[in-house]
Amino acid sequence: MPSDTVISTQSLTKRFTVKKTEVTAVTDLSIDVRRGELVAFLGPNGAGKSTSLRMLTTLIPPTSGGASVAGYDIERDPSGVRSRIGYVGQGSSGSFSQRVRDELLSQGAFYGMGRRERTQRTDELISSLELESFASRTVQQLSGGQKRRLDIALGLVHAPAVLFLDEPSTGLDPQSRANLWEHIVALRARYGTTVFLTTHYLEEADRYAERVMVMDSGRVIADDTAATLKANLAGDAITLTLDEATHLARASSAVERLAGAGAERRDDRTLAFTAPQGSALLPRLLRELDHEGIRVTTATAVPPTLDDVFLALTGRTLRDADKTEPDSPETSNDETRTLEGSTR
């Protein structure tokens, strides 16, 4: 694999057998991630995001296919992979009875760091993740957002080449989510770590990821920057209101000619259509209509979201997909979440 490729998978596949029926959680995953990228797996519950991460982090073996992570083969040399990656799972990484600072120091020891080195690194991470005031609290006394920040610090103690984050912000209130993301972005800028995360929040993938892999039913169905995905797959939603109803038919055919898309009638004076790069097309369309003596009173262009991309790819919206998915293992994760909430 090229020297700047940190993750490379070849037809990585995972099947589970549940009550004698086979479930293919991940099918033929073949991706390459370059050093320093921030990649997001976006997909509904049950899409196979966690399973992919669990294979890449050596927690479970693939059924077939292979992968190398940080220079090591996940099956031939799992301990090589482990020593070079950080992993923040869907749950909370700190043990409920341990103090924040102690957990970071122990983690350093687990990765073979000497006393001085791990103390330095612990202090550094406590300060960069703003954990100072909780450093001698036990994990069970932390809020959800604070726990998540500790989890990320734990994942970074040994300066891994790749940091895997499984739904880092799920279950947090909007403010803690924003705060967590600020930290992720800042840490990446500071350490240049490759970050590979999963999310089912569209807005997060859109806003923070440099590269989005859309995952559905175990397959990656799109892989690009959010901007390119939106431009190529979804297009802008354009709405035009005309001065007179009698112009509607002619305007509609002009749209069809220029945008190559059929326009939908909203009411007797309003047309709506979706077109790739629609906002770039709009000025030309307005000139053309003007030329034909058709006056446009209002024109709006709404850029697409990743949900539109998901809709274009799968025929369902991500929100609907999240609702309909019978999420068997997720139920146990939900239990985890309520458990975390209660102190013990």
Next chain:
Amino acid sequence: MTAALEARTVRPQLARDTWNVLLRELKPMVRDPFSLIFSLLQPLVFLGLFGPLLVAQSGQDLATTLAWFVPGVLVMIVLFGTGATGSNLQYEMMTGSHERTLVAPLSRPALLIGRALKEVAPIVVQALVIVGIAMIFGFRAHPLGLLAGLGLLAVFGIGLGALSYSLALATKEHEWLFWGVQQSLIFPLLILSGVLLPLDGGPGWMRAVASFNPVSHVVEAQRALLGGSFGSSEVLWGWLAALLVALVGLAVGVRAIRKSS
């Protein structure tokens, strides 16, 4: 500055990793030693309420009764405290911190052995507190016998702890299953060991079962050791039973942790 760290590849090493896991497990205890004393409440209740009953029933004096009963209470600490320690691991499995340790470059057996070894610390501290309190009421233990007795409890505790962790690994997120199995094993083991009541007057089958119960042998050896008799056959059988529990526990536990994901 991260460049020096970046190049490092750490390989699992059983001894070093066991040591690091053990140190981590000891931290909550060192930070909050009072939690240990708090969990002594139950054995103290037994000592305080059961002791007088035993005195009344046997017609022997308090010191003689304590010499018989205190070793049993010490074994009970191990049964109830160490036998339940798997629930900590189970909780860490449910919250995700166990998963984090599985992704670290640690030797898998070390994750279990380190945890099991940690059990020695609470056992020794709690046993000494109980012996100290019993001494106020006239209990006397042979000093070297006490030392050997603590060693015996430690070995037995490592095995029982490893079994408790194995049960946690086997029952995964099903807390009810862990406690169900744990309780339905601990109580028969306790009663069929003669810790609380002598089995001498019990039915034959009970005595037969008790002779296969490692807990009985550990209790009898404990009584002999605290009484200062080192060379008796009870002591030998007690050590054999404790070592057997430790070996079986560690073997089962290491197998279970290797399969954990």
